[in-house]
Amino acid sequence: MGVLSVAVVILSGGLDSSTAAYWAHSQGYGVHCLTFKYGQRAQREVEAARQIAGSLGVPHKVVDLASLEDIYRGATSLVDQTLEVSKEFTPNLIVPFRNGVFLSVAVAYADSIGANTVIYGAHGDDEPFYPDCREEFYRAFQEAARLGTGRELEVFSPWRGLGKADIVARALELGVPLEKTWSCYLEGPIHCGVCESCVNRRKAFQAAGVADPTEYASG
Amino acid sequence: MGVLSVAVVILSGGLDSSTAAYWAHSQGYGVHCLTFKYGQRAQREVEAARQIAGSLGVPHKVVDLASLEDIYRGATSLVDQTLEVSKEFTPNLIVPFRNGVFLSVAVAYADSIGANTVIYGAHGDDEPFYPDCREEFYRAFQEAARLGTGRELEVFSPWRGLGKADIVARALELGVPLEKTWSCYLEGPIHCGVCESCVNRRKAFQAAGVADPTEYASG
Numbered sequence: 001m002g003v004l005s006v007a008v009v010i011l012s013g014g015l016d017s018s019t020a021a022y023w024a025h026s027q028g029y030g031v032h033c034l035t036f037k038y039g040q041r042a043q044r045e046v047e048a049a050r051q052i053a054g055s056l057g058v059p060h061k062v063v064d065l066a067s068l069e070d071i072y073r074g075a076t077s078l079v080d081q082t083l084e085v086s087k088e089f090t091p092n093l094i095v096p097f098r099n100g101v102f103l104s105v106a107v108a109y110a111d112s113i114g115a116n117t118v119i120y121g122a123h124g125d126d127e128p129f130y131p132d133c134r135e136e137f138y139r140a141f142q143e144a145a146r147l148g149t150g151r152e153l154e155v156f157s158p159w160r161g162l163g164k165a166d167i168v169a170r171a172l173e174l175g176v177p178l179e180k181t182w183s184c185y186l187e188g189p190i191h192c193g194v195c196e197s198c199v200n201r202r203k204a205f206q207a208a209g210v211a212d213p214t215e216y217a218s219g
Numbered sequence: 220m221g222v223l224s225v226a227v228v229i230l231s232g233g234l235d236s237s238t239a240a241y242w243a244h245s246q247g248y249g250v251h252c253l254t255f256k257y258g259q260r261a262q263r264e265v266e267a268a269r270q271i272a273g274s275l276g277v278p279h280k281v282v283d284l285a286s287l288e289d290i291y292r293g294a295t296s297l298v299d300q301t302l303e304v305s306k307e308f309t310p311n312l313i314v315p316f317r318n319g320v321f322l323s324v325a326v327a328y329a330d331s332i333g334a335n336t337v338i339y340g341a342h343g344d345d346e347p348f349y350p351d352c353r354e355e356f357y358r359a360f361q362e363a364a365r366l367g368t369g370r371e372l373e374v375f376s377p378w379r380g381l382g383k384a385d386i387v388a389r390a391l392e393l394g395v396p397l398e399k400t401w402s403c404y405l406e407g408p409i410h411c412g413v414c415e416s417c418v419n420r421r422k423a424f425q426a427a428g429v430a431d432p433t434e435y436a437s438g
Contacts, residue, residue, distance in 0.1 A: 063290065067283040071328045096330035097323060100367045104316060104323035109290045111315035132367035140363040147359050148319045148351035 006030040007117035008110045010102050011060070013048030015201060016121035016159060018181045019167050022174040023158050024119050025056055032115065033060040034106055038098070039069030048182035055177050063105060072096070099132035100141065103155060107145045116153055118145070123159035123167060125200065135160050164200055165207035172210060179213040193219035225249040226336035227329045229321050230279070232267030234420060235340035235378060237400045238386050241393040242377050243338050244275055251334065252279040253325055257317070258288025267401035274396050282324060291315070318351035319360065322374060326364040335372055337364070342378035342386060344419065354379050383419055384426035391429060398432040412438035 007029035009021045025031045033056075035049040046062060053060035072095060099120060106118045122133035131137060135157075142155035159167055171178055183201040184191040191198050193216030202219070205212035226248035228240045244250045252275075254268040265281060272279035291314060318339065325337045341352035350356060354376075361374035378386055390397055402420040403410040410417050412435030421438070424431035 061289065064286040065284060068324070068327070070280065071282065071324065071331055095327075097327040097364070097367050100323045100364065101320075101327055104319045105287070105290065108287070108314075108316040108320050112290055131369045134366065137363060137366040140359065140366050144319065144356060144359040144363045145316070147353065147356040148316050150350045 005117055006032065006110075006113065006115035007119050008032050008034055008106045008113075008115050010106055010118070010120040011035050011049045011052060012121070013045035013050075013052060013181060014121070014183045014197075015171065015178065015181045015204070016123055016164065016167055018048075018052045018121075018178075019171040019174060019176050020119055020121040020158055021052060021056060021058070022176045023170065024117075025058065026174055029117060029119075030115075031056065031058040032109070032113065033058055034102075034109055035060065035062045036065055036102055036105070037062065038065045038095070038101075039067075039072065040095075044184070044187060045182045048180055051180040052177070055180065061109070065101070065105075068101070097132060099130075099137075103138070103141055103145070107149060107153060107155070110153060111149045111151055116151065118153060118155045120157050121159060121167075122157040123164060124161050125163045133157075163207075164204035168204045168208040168210050172208075183214075188217060190215045190217055192217050224336055225251065225329075225332065225334035226338050227251050227253055227325045227332075227334050229325050229337070229339040230254050230268045230271060231340070232264035232269075232271060232400060233340070233402045233416075234390065234397065234400045234423070235342055235383065235386055237267075237271045237340075237397075238390040238393060238395050239338055239340040239377055240271060240275060240277070241395045242389065243336075244277065245393055248336060248338075249334075250275065250277040251328070251332065252277055253321075253328055254279065254281045255284055255321055255324070256281060257284045257314070257320075258286075258291065259314075263403070263406055264401045267399055270399040271396070274399065280328070284320070284324075287320070316351060318349075318356075322357070322360055322364070326368060326372060326374070329372060330368045330370055335370065337372060337374045339376055340378060341376040342383060343380050344382045352376075382426075383423035387423045387427040387429050391427075402433075407436060409434045409436055411436050 007024050009024050011017045011021050011033040033053040126133040138155050145153045183197045185195040185197045186192045191214050226243050228243050230236045230240050230252040252272040345352040357374050364372045402416045404414040404416045405411045410433050
């Protein structure tokens with residue numbers, strides 16, 4: 001990889017993708033961050049993404065896919081506010097093929113601006129639950145992206161095989177302002193502390209032996 | 220395929236995808252049509268899609284991806300109105316990875332409603348010019364979709380290896396109301412008759428030896 005490689009990084013504003021953006025920048029990629037609004041409850045994460053891209057000093061584009069809400073209604077509690085957000089993993093926390101949709105728009109953007117790399121923050125702890133976080137998925141997607149654009153794209157996550165605690169450790173090394181990241185599935189003024197995503201965040205800091213800068217409402 | 224198979228059909232309102240929707244219906248699929256707004260000049264095609272789905276009497280969903288306009292600015296004349304729409308094929312008629320984006324949303328929708336098939340209208344005449352119309356692309360995409368959803372999805376075009384003239388012939392057999400379809404890249408009251416898409420439409424009717432019901436402004 002030369003210093004002129006340009007990467008589109010999918011940035012949700014959470015811990016994993018924010019650290020992926022910092023990682024890509026540290027590797028010498030010209031980073032372009034891409035954030036999606038898709039009708040998710042936690043609009044706070046979009047603001048977190050803005051702050052992370054701002055801290056890194058790189059271009060940031062927010063793409064509004066809010067009309068996907070209509071597609072996802074009934075399928076996932078992260079979009080459909082009539083469904084309860086579970087404290088433990090349940091299938092209704094899965095937003096169907098979300099990473100497939102995000103990666104496809106990222107590939108379209110990469111092809112438009114002449115970038116050859118698309119990076120997202122999938123990691124080992126998510127692989128058992130979320131099929132679109134697995135390496136076999138993004139390798140297949142990379143093949144489709146190459147064939148569909150005629151461009152030698154690379155599509156990957158730097159966190160393959162790593163857990164969220166490992167990412168916390170990498171974030172510290174890379175100087176990621178973790179206090180600016182947002183993980184909570186809900187839209188409170190601070191992290192709720194009890195949804196599945198907050199639980200995973202807390203556990204990751206504990207497992208990494210790192211002080212958690214996050215203010216939690218309870219738990 | 221049993222009679223209970225459900226298919227999401229990507230319907231632009233043009234000749235190829237309208238005939239694909241009619242074909243799927245004739246094969247016994249439960250057809251759900253999906254149309255995209257993505258900042259394209261020709262909003263008329265969305266209205267054409269509504270009419271085709273209405274004629275077929277099947278559910279129709281229009282997904283507004285208009286904020287993709289921001290992604291595609293500068294890359295394609297079909298979205299960026301500061302670029303000229305060419306009369307012959309030029310790279311700026313390519314909307315980068317458009318079918319990849321559309322197929323990924325269609326897969327998300329299929330997974331949400333429990334459909335096992337995604338159909339679009341790519342055909343042989345487009346294959347040399349548009350990489351995301353080629354069979355090797357949609358086979359790879361199908362693999363990514365299966366891995367990313369854990370569902371045994373099929374993703375294909377019924378027009379593999381066929382040209383647009385063949386599709387006109389199939390449309391007649393299937394009773395597609397071709398006068399309701401819209402192919403023109405521009406947004407006039409009637410088809411312009413001279414853009415690349417109108418030229419291909421006219422040629423297809425001529426080659427099929429079929430009377431063309433389309434009213435063209437010139438050419």
